[in-house]
Amino acid sequence: MRHHVEICSLRTTGRKLIRRASVVTSIVLSCVPLLQAYQNSLDGRALQEAYVLGQRNDQTTGDFLAPYLKEMTEGHSDLRVAEIEVLTPFAQVVDDSRKNTSGYTEEQANKKYQERGNTVIVSVTLMLPAAYPQPANGNGTTPPTTNAKPADDGGNTGAAPGGSSSPQTAGHPGEAQKPQGDVPVNANLQPENFWQKFQFNVKQNGKNIPSKSIHNRPIYSSATKGTPSVLDGAAVTIEFDAKDIASQEIDVEVTTPDGKTVSTTFDLKKLR
Secondary structure (H helix, E strand, C coil): CHHHHHHHHHHHHHHHHHHHHHHHHHHHHHHCCCCCCCCCCCCHHHHHHHHHHHHHCCHHHHHHHHHHEEECCCCCCCCEEEEEEEECHHHHHHHHHHHCCCCCCHHHHHHHHHHHCCEEEEEEEEECCCCCCEECCCCCEECCCCCCCCCCCCCCCCCCCCCCCCHHHHCCCCCCECCCCCCCCCCCCCHHHHHHHCEEEEEECCEECCCCEEEEEEEECCCCCCCCCCEEEEEEEEEEEHHHCCCCEEEEEEECCCCCEEEEEEEHHHCC
16 A cells, blocks of 8 residues: 555656646747748748747847858958858848847738748858959059949949949849959959959759849948048848748859859758
């Protein structure tokens, strides 16, 4: 009889421990986003999860977005591919939400997602160690100019600060994103247009993925009392239809004007 009571007591204690463990597990899972593979479209639940995660704007948000951005360590003379970022539809909602934590509602997040549609964004940050070099007497370069003026709109396919490129630079489905021309690094280019001498390829299984559009935003240094603002680089954004991208590895390749290729891989099976 005594042994029977002890066994019942142990069973009761075991059930209590299991219940407590279940409660703890539920709490942990409610605080951490569920790990799921890439989604090329979002339902209401996914939209809510992305919005809430962005609104937290804390370490958990940063840890989630970290794998979507890679800093490139390969340098190259006057031009450098500094960062490559891939944002899936889910990550875009998270990113928008974290940037708008004051008064930004879930309804607004949903509306923005619906307006944008299901896209995958690939962003490449090109940085110049100094302002873009200009030739001197055809056999070298002068110090960088101190006045970075917007490109002339007349006949120019480049973008003025804050603008986007001409549709001519978007390429055709299946082709590399390569603006016209093949110019050496130290050629006399319009500063805001230097990014057009790069090729941007996004691939899966060795095949180029057709893009919807490509845009450029020049990056300028902050002006100081004694130093005016100068061109520091460019942020190039390439947009793809999410349905054209499968839940598998995606390769991003950037080729510099002199033919050097910098590449990285994102595994969408491990992203959301």
